[in-house]
Structures are given as structure tokens and as C-alpha cells.
Amino acid sequence: MSFELGDKILERLRERFSPSSEEFIALWAREGGDPFRVLVAIIISQNTNEKNSFEAFRRLGSTVGLTPEAILKGGVGAVREAIKPAGLQDSKSAAIVEVARVTLEKYGGDLRRLLDLGEEAVRRELTAVKGIGYKTVDVLLASFGYPVLPVDTHVKRVSRRLGLSGSSSYMGVRRDLERIFRPEVRFEAHLLLIKLGREVCKAREPRCRECPLNNICTYYTARA
Ligand code: SF4
Known part of the structure; x- marks a missing residue:
């Protein structure tokens, strides 16, 4: 090969x-350049199709918000309710809230600071969150230029x-x-x-x- x-x-x-951003939620979420939004979108898209992912992501944005602060303020119940169209809302909402906490407490609310630390640091930090596996981290890394x-x-x-x-x-x-x-x-x-x-x-x-x-x-x- x-x-x-x-x-x-x-x-x-x-x-x-x-491929267009209308058919890939990670591409669509990336348009603002914020890796936290992209990570939330990728978690939502686990084990479901793009149509359900888009609906859940939009609902989360309109009812709770897509920043770590808004997600922590809304809490796991509001996140769970918002992302229901994508399924697996219990585990996905817990992962999203935990990622929001880590982003806020360790990276000042800006996940770009973690990405700037390099591939291994990103893998170590994010795979420690229950509900985030290799594929989720790889899509995030690839979305921001990692090979x-x-x-x-x-x-x-x-x-x-x-x-x-x-x-x-x-x-x-x-x-x-x-x-x-x-x-x-x-x-x-x-x-x-x-x-x-x-x-x-x-x-x-x-x-x-x-x-x-x-x-x-x-x-x-x-x-x-
Ligand atoms: S459709 Fe799939 S199995 Fe068929 S030729 Fe293409 S890659 Fe191969």
C-alpha cells in the first residue's frame, strides 16, 4: 500500500x-472556529444519523446554549431534554456537561488552549471523560488540522x-x-x-x- x-x-x-457542511455536523459546527462546539456536535452525533444530530444540536443551541458556561448553567437535565432527538441522551448529556466543566475549569472556557497543547494532550484529557472514545477525539483533531x-x-x-x-x-x-x-x-x-x-x-x-x-x-x- x-x-x-x-x-x-x-x-x-x-x-x-x-462533502458540504449541511451534511456533516462537525463541518457545520466548525464554522465558528470553536472546538468546544465541534466536540459537543461530535458527542451528539455518536450512534445516530446526521439529520437527528442537526436537530439535537440546534435544539441545544436554542434552549441551553453552546458555550461551556451556558451548558453548566443549564445543567444535565436541560441538556438531556434538548438532545433527545439524537438518542442516548443520558450518556451524551453527562459527557457534554463533563466536557464543559473541564473546559471551563482547566482551560478558561476555551478548548483551543487544549488543542494547542498537541495531539497526545488532547487524547489524554478527553478520553478520560466517560462517553468520549477514540473516534470522537479523532474527529475533533482532524477537524482542526491534525493528521x-x-x-x-x-x-x-x-x-x-x-x-x-x-x-x-x-x-x-x-x-x-x-x-x-x-x-x-x-x-x-x-x-x-x-x-x-x-x-x-x-x-x-x-x-x-x-x-x-x-x-x-x-x-x-x-x-x-
Ligand atoms: S460499492 Fe463498495 S464494494 Fe462495490 S465496488 Fe464500490 S467500494 Fe467496492
Whole structure:
């Protein structure tokens, strides 16, 4: 596997897809440049679709607010009620309130100060919060320019079908993909592979005939 393969994959995916902030909550939340908002959006989006995530995020913004101060003032009950459309509101609201507390108490209310400390510091601090795992931290890091490739359910399925990774673990797939995609394009690769998974390489019935990657896909060529 090589960066040349990653370049080829991205070239074809770019011709077909243009990820927009209307379809990725992390991109949308990032527009103000505040990593705290992005982290809240990513927590809300765990295990649900983008439509529900957007609704929950907007409700949280209009009823409670999207700053650490507003969230701590509103409390876990108000956050839980606001984010109900996204599901798992008990665990997600607890994580959001805890992140608000950490941001306010340790970083003066500005999560950029944590991001400025580097990847390892971000991982150490945020994975200590119950309800925040590798993927959530990776999406945050990637959204702010760190060269990591977050792996969601679409990215994992597509990567395994394409033959880019044979691993079943989060870390294994991420490691394999980071060997294929150059550091500066990893977040873009993440978004484009999700688009491919949502629209073409669907879980139940992949539309291989219309896939821009079918002639380099292990799954397809084994069945052709
Ligand atoms: S060719 Fe089929 S299995 Fe392979 S990536 Fe495309 S849609 Fe998925």
C-alpha cells in the first residue's frame, strides 16, 4: 500500500462527491472556529444519523446554549431534554456537561488552549471523560488540522471491502488508512469515504456498478 494508491482513490472520489457542511455536523459546527462546539456536535452525533444530530444540536443551541458556561448553567437535565432527538441522551448529556466543566475549569472556557497543547494532550484529557472514545477525539483533531483519519462505520466497511484494511479494530483500520492517505488529506479522505459509504457502498446492497472505485475494489473484483 502506498500514498499513490490514496491519491488515486481521492482523485476519483473528488470527481464524484463534494462533502458540504449541511451534511456533516462537525463541518457545520466548525464554522465558528470553536472546538468546544465541534466536540459537543461530535458527542451528539455518536450512534445516530446526521439529520437527528442537526436537530439535537440546534435544539441545544436554542434552549441551553453552546458555550461551556451556558451548558453548566443549564445543567444535565436541560441538556438531556434538548438532545433527545439524537438518542442516548443520558450518556451524551453527562459527557457534554463533563466536557464543559473541564473546559471551563482547566482551560478558561476555551478548548483551543487544549488543542494547542498537541495531539497526545488532547487524547489524554478527553478520553478520560466517560462517553468520549477514540473516534470522537479523532474527529475533533482532524477537524482542526491534525493528521489523523477518523474511522466511522462507513469508513470501516468501505475500507474493508476495498481491501485497504483487513483489520476489525478501530486502531487497526486507522493505522492501515494512515499508511495510504497522506497526512494533509486525511480529514478529506474521511469525509469522502463516508460519502461513498452513505451513497454507493451501502451496508446491505453496495451499488458496485456505479462505484468510481470498482476496478480497484477487492470485494467487487472477487465477484465480477
Ligand atoms: S465496488 Fe462495490 S464494494 Fe467496492 S467500494 Fe464500490 S460499492 Fe463498495
